[in-house]
Amino acid sequence: MTPIDLRSDTVSKPGPEMRRAMAEAEVGDDVYGDDPTVNRLEAMAAERLGKEAAVYVPSGSMANLIAVMTHTRPGDEIVLGSECHIFNYEVAGAARIANVLTHPLKNREDGSLDVAEVASSFRERGLHTPVTSLLCLENTHNRCGGATIPSADITELASIAHTHGATVHLDGARIFNAAVALHTDAAEIARDCDSVSFCLSKGLGCPVGSLLCGPTDFIEEARRNRKLLGGGMRQTGILAAAGIFALEHHIDRMAEDHANAARLADGLRQFEGFRPNRPRSNIVVIDLVRGTAGEWLGPLRAAGVLATPFGPRRLRMVTHINITGGDVAEALKRIDQAVAAVAI
Ligand SMILES: Cc1ncc(COP(=O)(O)O)c(C=O)c1O
Incomplete structure (x- = not known):
């Protein structure tokens, strides 16, 4: 994967x-x-x-x-x-x-x-x-x-x-x-x-x-x-x-990254444990209701999604030129699996 x-x-x-x-x-x-x-x-x-x-x-x-x-x-x-x-x-x-x-x-x-x-x-x-x-x-x-x-x-x-x-x-x-x-x-x-x-x-x-x-x-x-x-x-x-x-x-196409960040944040909002910001550009910052950034990174990685710790109870996800709308949908599916698999 x-x-x-x-x-x-x-x-x-x-x-x-x-x-x-x-x-x-x-x-x-x-x-x-x-x-x-x-x-x-x-x-x-x-x-x-x-x-x-x-x-x-x-x-x-x-x-x-x-x-x-x-x-x-x-x-x-x-x-x-x-x-x-x-x-x-x-x-x-x-x-x-x-x-x-x-x-x-x-x-x-x-x-x-x-x-x-x-x-x-x-x-x-x-x-x-x-x-x-x-x-x-x-x-x-x-x-x-x-x-x-x-x-x-x-x-x-x-x-x-x-x-x-x-x-x-x-x-x-x-x-x-x-x-x-x-x-x-x-x-x-x-x-x-x-x-x-x-x-x-x-x-x-x-x-x-x-x-x-x-x-x-x-x-x-x-x-x-x-x-x-x-x-x-x-x-x-x-x-x-x-x-x-x-x-x-590559300038005008950044609008796609922003739309993908908004889609990602909307999807993340459906998970009870995640409080994403409303992204203004290509950066999604997620406040964690339960668990620490360190505790979430491993399960997310195991499910096939890489994120950055952005504080003790905060993660960052960034969209970019190599991330398509399909990737965002797939990332949300994988995050769903990670959420289901761990008892955080
Ligand atoms: C706002 C901002 N300024 C400066 C930099 C530094 O860039 P570099 O990693 O190329 O040194 C970064 C890197 O992420 C950044 O986000």
Whole structure:
């Protein structure tokens, strides 16, 4: 039995057409700026995100870390949501490598931040205080169940940060999911942010890579920081070709992933022990009425469904390009068997 892998959208595998584009990519040494395919991907990314320039990096975590390093100076403070990826899942890179103080504000369940709290988080400049120089936002919001943050909310928060002389970075690892779900485009969502990162290796279905986009001088400095972190790669066009293919072919289809996530959540709601969220994009977060995440993972795996633990009594299931409507129906059947088989 082939498992239905709902652990993350990062588990998707490139299809034959994407692989063909990769095999046929024209390449050069990207550290010298010679790789035409990387250059094309960076230009496309900047254009799609409405920014002047972009730099291709190996991962979303590196894109975020480079953004933090480039926007701040060591000893500065950054304001961010308590549930955001930078704060929870990037091995404290902002503290360890960018040397900044992280100031988390409570994310509400829908991924939003309290406007008044954001406003009061920027410190008065003084002899004793760190400089609050950056606000980080996330859209869609992973830990908040793929929540979509409307552009108007981002505009309001960005304007507060800018009033205080700070910049704004948007972790848009899944910004195209947000754009499709909100019926807008990614540039509109990122409009008031100084920089934005997005991942190719999540809903866009590429094997690797992220882009950091922003003003030309910011991206020039970001390129230096990429080199510092060991992220300067060489004939990277082979990878970048997958990104170009995805930007051309894999954005609109994300609506299917969102519909599948909604179907999955509707099905899960029928089981007494599971309380799924109402997914806004491709992430289903399930609160467990009985048992722990650890207790459920084994039986689900045995039944042929893979999920991720997302807290002691919470699971996450993510739909992606390799999950069809039929897979969702089959996953629900298998979950039914798991529920029947265990006494949790
Ligand atoms: C919102 C968000 N930002 C950043 C990342 C980091 O991406 P990567 O795994 O490529 O480092 C992730 C990964 O899941 C994510 O969900």
